[in-house]
Amino acid sequence: MTRGIFITFEGGEGAGKSTQIRRLAERLRADGRDVVLTREPGGSPGAESIRALLLNGEADRWSPLTEALLMNAARRDHIERVIAPALARGAVVLCDRFADSTRAYQGAGGAVDPAVIAQLETAVVGEVRPDLTLIFDLPVEDGLRRALSRNGGEERFESKGAAFHERLRAAYLAIAAEEPQRCVLIDATASLDAVEVAVRAAVDPRLGA
Ligand code: T5A
Numbered sequence: 001m002t003r004g005i006f007i008t009f010e011g012g013e014g015a016g017k018s019t020q021i022r023r024l025a026e027r028l029r030a031d032g033r034d035v036v037l038t039r040e041p042g043g044s045p046g047a048e049s050i051r052a053l054l055l056n057g058e059a060d061r062w063s064p065l066t067e068a069l070l071m072n073a074a075r076r077d078h079i080e081r082v083i084a085p086a087l088a089r090g091a092v093v094l095c096d097r098f099a100d101s102t103r104a105y106q107g108a109g110g111a112v113d114p115a116v117i118a119q120l121e122t123a124v125v126g127e128v129r130p131d132l133t134l135i136f137d138l139p140v141e142d143g144l145r146r147a148l149s150r151n152g153g154e155e156r157f158e159s160k161g162a163a164f165h166e167r168l169r170a171a172y173l174a175i176a177a178e179e180p181q182r183c184v185l186i187d188a189t190a191s192l193d194a195v196e197v198a199v200r201a202a203v204d205p206r207l208g209a
Pocket of ligand 1: 011012013014015016017018019020040041055071096097098099100101102103105106146147149150188189190191192195
């Protein structure tokens, strides 16, 4: 079976992932590639319904463990209906957040036992693991300032406080250090164009470009 390539974008709030993933998708499509641009939580109709439950309401609407279960329920539907079929036909799948977000937000941020997060990840993700993960890193206050300046109302996680966001940043840096074959750290404090160059340098060799 042909397998495409699965690339995920990760980082804290307002790191610039969504901007850069759109730029990358446009460039790869212009090169004639079959690109699926998707996101989590969400990406399939069922998962988008779960997204609405997760991102709206009070910061303490769900416990961290309940969040982890909902994120994984959404992820399983997204994998079955969108990601796995696209990879099977050989597409480039670009996903704005994936399982590392659960490790960081619900694990490190929400203090859910890492063993539970890992068990859920094994059961839900199985073999559909990213080939490449770009981790966008910038100081917490810069990211929150950017996120709040463009806000559309889905702000449950942005309202969780600075200490929560510092734990996220540390967790992402730890993931990048633990899995250097899969993860590339991107300096997200740079200009939009400079970040795009860094994304290109990380992605193109994996595509044989
Ligand atoms: N979540 C998700 C979990 O808790 N567990 C999980 O398992 C998963 C999958 C998703 C939320 O769900 C949580 C994490 C999130 O809190 P979302 O609305 O999809 O929520 O939000 P985010 O993914 O966090 O997206 P953001 O929009 O907050 O951040 P982005 O995508 O990193 O940033 P972006 O590109 O929208 O940029 C933000 C602003 O900064 C500017 C942009 O123009 C924009 O205004 N900007 C720059 N400015 C200067 N220089 C640059 N280099 C810039 N890059 C972007």
